[in-house]
Amino acid sequence: MTTEAASDTLSIGREIRLARRRRRLTFVRRLLAHPSFLVGFVILVLFTLTALLADVIAPYAPTELNYRFILAPPSKEFWFGTDAYGRDVLSRIIYGTRVSLRIGIYVVVMTGILGTLLGTLASYVKWLDGLIMRSLDGLMAFPGVLLAIALAAALGPSETNAIIALTVTFTPRTARIVRASVIVVQGMQFIEAAYAAGAGHARIIFRYILANALSPLIVQLTFVFAVSIVAEAILSFLGVGPPPPAPSLGNIIADGRSNIQEAWWIAVFPGLVIAVAVLGLNLMGDGLRDILDPRHSSARDRP
Amino acid sequence: MKTHLKMASKLRSLGVIGVFALAAVFSPLPSLAQVKGGEIVIVQGSNPPSLDGMSTSSQASRNINMNIYETLYGFSEEIKPIPILAEGVDISDDGLTYVFTLRKGVLFHNGDEMNAGDVKASLERYRVVGATKNLLAPVKDIEITGDYEVTFHMVENTPTFLEAFSSPRAPAVIIPEEDGATEAGKNSFVGTGPYKFVEYVPDDHVTIERFDDYTADTRSEGIDGFGGKKTAWLDRVIFRIIPEPGAQVAALEAGEVQILEQIPMPAARRLESSPDINLFKNARWAFTTFIFNTSVSPSDNVKFREAVQVGLNMEEIMAISSEGLYTLNHRWQYEGTTYDPGMIGAEYYNQADTERAKALLAEAGYDGEEFSILTDSNIPQHGRSAVVIAEQLKGMGINAVINQVDWPTALNVRMQDEGWNGWTLQMGIEPYLGPVGLIATLASPARPHFVKPDAELDALYQELIKGATVEARQETFKKIQAHLYEIFAIIKVGDSGLMHAARSSVKGFIPFRFPRVYDIWLEG
Amino acid sequence: MIRFLIYRLLSAIPVLFVVTLVTFLIMWLVPGDISAEIGGIDATAADLQAIRERLGLDQPLWERALRWYGDLFRGDLGHSYTLNRSVIDAVLERLPVTLSLAGLALLLATIIGMLLGILASVRHNTWMDQGAMVTALVGLSIPDFWFGIVMIILFGVWLGWLPTGGFVPLAEDPVGWARSMVLPAFTLAITQMGVIARMTRSAMLDVLGQDYIRTARAKGMRARTVIFRHALRNAMIPIITVVGVISGVLLSGAVVIETVFSLPGVGRLIIGAIQRRDFPIIQGGLLITACVFVFVNILVDMAYVWFDPRGRDDD
Numbered sequence A: 001m002t003t004e005a006a007s008d009t010l011s012i013g014r015e016i017r018l019a020r021r022r023r024r025l026t027f028v029r030r031l032l033a034h035p036s037f038l039v040g041f042v043i044l045v046l047f048t049l050t051a052l053l054a055d056v057i058a059p060y061a062p063t064e065l066n067y068r069f070i071l072a073p074p075s076k077e078f079w080f081g082t083d084a085y086g087r088d089v090l091s092r093i094i095y096g097t098r099v100s101l102r103i104g105i106y107v108v109v110m111t112g113i114l115g116t117l118l119g120t121l122a123s124y125v126k127w128l129d130g131l132i133m134r135s136l137d138g139l140m141a142f143p144g145v146l147l148a149i150a151l152a153a154a155l156g157p158s159e160t161n162a163i164i165a166l167t168v169t170f171t172p173r174t175a176r177i178v179r180a181s182v183i184v185v186q187g188m189q190f191i192e193a194a195y196a197a198g199a200g201h202a203r204i205i206f207r208y209i210l211a212n213a214l215s216p217l218i219v220q221l222t223f224v225f226a227v228s229i230v231a232e233a234i235l236s237f238l239g240v241g242p243p244p245p246a247p248s249l250g251n252i253i254a255d256g257r258s259n260i261q262e263a264w265w266i267a268v269f270p271g272l273v274i275a276v277a278v279l280g281l282n283l284m285g286d287g288l289r290d291i292l293d294p295r296h297s298s299a300r301d302r303p
Numbered sequence B: 001m002k003t004h005l006k007m008a009s010k011l012r013s014l015g016v017i018g019v020f021a022l023a024a025v026f027s028p029l030p031s032l033a034q035v036k037g038g039e040i041v042i043v044q045g046s047n048p049p050s051l052d053g054m055s056t057s058s059q060a061s062r063n064i065n066m067n068i069y070e071t072l073y074g075f076s077e078e079i080k081p082i083p084i085l086a087e088g089v090d091i092s093d094d095g096l097t098y099v100f101t102l103r104k105g106v107l108f109h110n111g112d113e114m115n116a117g118d119v120k121a122s123l124e125r126y127r128v129v130g131a132t133k134n135l136l137a138p139v140k141d142i143e144i145t146g147d148y149e150v151t152f153h154m155v156e157n158t159p160t161f162l163e164a165f166s167s168p169r170a171p172a173v174i175i176p177e178e179d180g181a182t183e184a185g186k187n188s189f190v191g192t193g194p195y196k197f198v199e200y201v202p203d204d205h206v207t208i209e210r211f212d213d214y215t216a217d218t219r220s221e222g223i224d225g226f227g228g229k230k231t232a233w234l235d236r237v238i239f240r241i242i243p244e245p246g247a248q249v250a251a252l253e254a255g256e257v258q259i260l261e262q263i264p265m266p267a268a269r270r271l272e273s274s275p276d277i278n279l280f281k282n283a284r285w286a287f288t289t290f291i292f293n294t295s296v297s298p299s300d301n302v303k304f305r306e307a308v309q310v311g312l313n314m315e316e317i318m319a320i321s322s323e324g325l326y327t328l329n330h331r332w333q334y335e336g337t338t339y340d341p342g343m344i345g346a347e348y349y350n351q352a353d354t355e356r357a358k359a360l361l362a363e364a365g366y367d368g369e370e371f372s373i374l375t376d377s378n379i380p381q382h383g384r385s386a387v388v389i390a391e392q393l394k395g396m397g398i399n400a401v402i403n404q405v406d407w408p409t410a411l412n413v414r415m416q417d418e419g420w421n422g423w424t425l426q427m428g429i430e431p432y433l434g435p436v437g438l439i440a441t442l443a444s445p446a447r448p449h450f451v452k453p454d455a456e457l458d459a460l461y462q463e464l465i466k467g468a469t470v471e472a473r474q475e476t477f478k479k480i481q482a483h484l485y486e487i488f489a490i491i492k493v494g495d496s497g498l499m500h501a502a503r504s505s506v507k508g509f510i511p512f513r514f515p516r517v518y519d520i521w522l523e524g
Numbered sequence C: 001m002i003r004f005l006i007y008r009l010l011s012a013i014p015v016l017f018v019v020t021l022v023t024f025l026i027m028w029l030v031p032g033d034i035s036a037e038i039g040g041i042d043a044t045a046a047d048l049q050a051i052r053e054r055l056g057l058d059q060p061l062w063e064r065a066l067r068w069y070g071d072l073f074r075g076d077l078g079h080s081y082t083l084n085r086s087v088i089d090a091v092l093e094r095l096p097v098t099l100s101l102a103g104l105a106l107l108l109a110t111i112i113g114m115l116l117g118i119l120a121s122v123r124h125n126t127w128m129d130q131g132a133m134v135t136a137l138v139g140l141s142i143p144d145f146w147f148g149i150v151m152i153i154l155f156g157v158w159l160g161w162l163p164t165g166g167f168v169p170l171a172e173d174p175v176g177w178a179r180s181m182v183l184p185a186f187t188l189a190i191t192q193m194g195v196i197a198r199m200t201r202s203a204m205l206d207v208l209g210q211d212y213i214r215t216a217r218a219k220g221m222r223a224r225t226v227i228f229r230h231a232l233r234n235a236m237i238p239i240i241t242v243v244g245v246i247s248g249v250l251l252s253g254a255v256v257i258e259t260v261f262s263l264p265g266v267g268r269l270i271i272g273a274i275q276r277r278d279f280p281i282i283q284g285g286l287l288i289t290a291c292v293f294v295f296v297n298i299l300v301d302m303a304y305v306w307f308d309p310r311g312r313d314d315d
Helices: A003-033 A035-052 A090-124 A126-140 A145-153 A157-185 A189-196 A201-236 A250-258 A263-294 A293-301 B002-026 B057-064 B117-130 B161-166 B243-253 B266-273 B302-311 B314-321 B352-365 B380-396 B407-415 B435-439 B455-466 B471-485 C002-029 C035-039 C045-055 C061-073 C087-122 C128-142 C144-158 C174-208 C212-220 C221-260 C268-277 C278-306
Strands: B038-043 B074-077 B082-083 B086-092 B097-102 B139-148 B148-156 B195-201 B204-209 B238-239 B277-292 B370-376 B399-405 B422-427 B490-503
Touching: A003 A035, A090 A157, A090 A201, A090 A263, A090 B148, A090 B471, A126 A157, A126 B161, A126 C002, A145 A157, A145 A201, A145 C002, A145 C144, A145 C221, A145 C268, A145 C278, A157 B380, A189 A201, A201 A263, A201 B086, A201 B195, A201 C144, A201 C221, A250 A263, A250 B243, A263 B352, A263 C128, B038 B399, B038 C002, B057 B082, B057 C087, B074 B117, B074 B422, B074 B490, B082 B086, B082 B161, B082 B238, B097 B117, B195 C128, B204 B370, B204 C144, B243 B266, B266 B490, B277 B302, B277 B380, B302 B380, B302 C002, B314 B380, B314 B490, B370 B380, B380 B399, B380 B471, B399 B407, B422 C045, B435 B455, B435 B471, B455 B471, C002 C061, C002 C278, C061 C087, C087 C128, C087 C174, C087 C221, C087 C268, C087 C278, C128 C174, C144 C174, C144 C221, C174 C221, C212 C221, C221 C268, C221 C278, C268 C278
Parallel strands: B038 B238, B370 B399, B370 B422
Antiparallel strands: B074 B082, B086 B097, B097 B148, B139 B148, B195 B204, B204 B238, B277 B422, B277 B490
């Protein structure tokens, strides 16, 4: 290799790196300029901070009970009132965001990994395609809630099992999305070019195909996050969510639902928190989709 | 008594019209106010597992079944065995033969008259499918000794047999002979009661309607416990299944239903002064208990268990788990009943003595081992008392964790010798049945709730069921009470009540172990 | 069309087979069985064993599975342990409730959602657009069961306009049926209404931007004609796709709404069966639900073919 050629390669490499960084910068800038993404992002940051700083900002311990303050309405001492155990609802909600966030993150990560794995395998390995897709269709043919309840009943109610149940429920759709976008990308010219240039399978899958199938996956996972938070509440409502005494947004609602007329604050506040968190995630998802998926954003720009 | 006090305070708030209506409620004599006809909807939280009266011991079934079926003997309002379908019983001096004579002219819902053949067939079926079939274990055989007479030949003298035979737990109901060979749950739901079965739509409702040819027992003036003279005023009664307590209250307030078997206490307090709704307190509904697994560490150590006993604040547990409808009571009987053992054990009860608990834990050599509390999500009181107990145990330095599972899993786990340390249980019907029914769950031959049999308690249980007189049994029960506060294998937390609610148009309702839908009527 | 239908029906078989396998897996995992429920709390170990033997629960799972598949081929889904009826009867008597609920919710979600979406696209970038989209987004974000509880208190208790729960069969009393269905169907529809509104808007914006629509407008065609005859027709494909996905989501969501509003639907039947360990109902109920789901999907696919302009020639 001559020095000229080497320096050429170097400079091309630098060019590419710079271009990539520029792209990344404009991407972040475009995201932050997108109003709904920004609002959603702020909500999520606040939600995360609440969860992380729960020990600092919660006025009481979340399981501290006192039978002299049962079902106390919102007041200066208890901003969001107390529940049937005399526990401070605000503190429980603050700590409850931890559970929701943890469930959301784990489900997103596991769904992301499993979905990508299965989706890529199905699109890449022809003889596995039918097997994987029919199995996923089978899982999708269950009403999601029933599948999650059945799994939670089988495994026992706990946070981990809720995560497993929700991952099993959400993976099929995610895998399908990955598979569909991988198939689209596979047919594109630059992939054929890469093969012609002698790139290996692994390199092609990770470097080109997955990288290009990432956008729809990210958008999907934002919604999986949102749905997980609601699903935790549903599981708790049906008695198979994270068990007591640790608070989750769902089991606070479940605790308060039979006293909704006498002590509306127990069920109403965590419900609102869930709604706001989900709203934030949906807004972020919208923003991501607008920017990552040009077809949609072009639709928006038209008169 | 408490109910009457409650009613007195209601009387003041209801004014003149209310006074007349409520006077009718407690009048022992039939009054002119009673109206025939109409339909009421009564709500309970769960499906009846079975409408086959004898094959289930579930409360949700009993609520409905005891309006459809009747037994030979049953408990009176004062919890004494009284004849219902039987005319009476002659017990031989050696206690080895019981001759039951039957009431004549009693009709089944299918129109046939009840006779000795039906009784024998029913009780033989009970031996096979009865949910508490052990209660017929002392009976060697049942002989038909007349058209309206059956004779029990006993294995040995069992003085407490008639009480056990009258038990409503899984009642030994009389059904037509044709149903005698049917499997559990597969009979035709035909009984002799004032109401007959119409339809069951699971998760929605059970409908029963008045049995017009009902043969009332004219030996008494009115209803008495599970027996007495029953009159069905209403045309139809619908038991609706609404799982959500909040939805139950909403339906009652909207006037869509007339009676709630149980109303949450916060709702009861809110509706206390409502002119449309009457509340009925059933103060002695259940014992709240906390059971140890005496076969695994750390709960196998009696010092450890004593520490928990003296450390717990019963008032707090009861106030929260019963939503405020409770009586503090250390006795393993309701206060003032026949077998009330007095103040034995009171010095260990509701002490909330964390310091003494810590000292006892040190003595027990407790080293922070995990203490797993088994509870379930189906019965709210179970879960609530587990949460409060766990929090208090943590305050004593015990590493308590809650294992909340669903009811079938809980029953499965507690049948295992390992995997749990404590278990929260509401004992509803057992304390009502008196000392034998209660202690039977703690002594051999059954598997004791606390797992490892206690030889002394087993001996005391035998002494109790063989005790010839009430006085002898009372003495035995005192020993049992004292012994339970020596082994600390099961903790009595308190007595919890149940609040019923009804629209004020419903007249004549008197709270009991099940909602008696006969002898109640709708205001004209 | 027929060939397509047959192909779709045949390809459903492996899917349903997977469903049955997963159900067996769940039953294998689930702790406890129905013997404790039947025997009661003080049943001895021997009592429980006797009940298990009577129900065949003492046999290994693979044997039970083989017998179950054998019965299935004869069209027999077995009997419930507790409900005193066959699994097929138990599910079929509940199906009208769930289908009424999911169907009405689909109708509400589609109508309201499409109206919101059309409004937003036609009045693009105005306050109406924003208002419609905020409404859709809020609907999308509210936990529906929680919304249902609030609705019961508001319309059932405080205002007293509608029943607080329960089901009235359509054949018995059509007005009562409608009244009993309004709140649950609306509650169930609220989330999906948001989804459809957003999808409709973006599909409509796509179409409205295309040349032939501009031409039609330029030619002075009435706005309503343009929107409903041309634009909407072409925006239907993505909307139908979403409606198809939603039908499944609604069947699933109905499970929770049935519990909130005390409706005796299939969802509650199966939840109850899971809690009681009534295995034949779990097994058969999930299979029948899956069949309904697959069938609905086939219907959606056929609607898809129907609306696809490439499949028709009158455009």
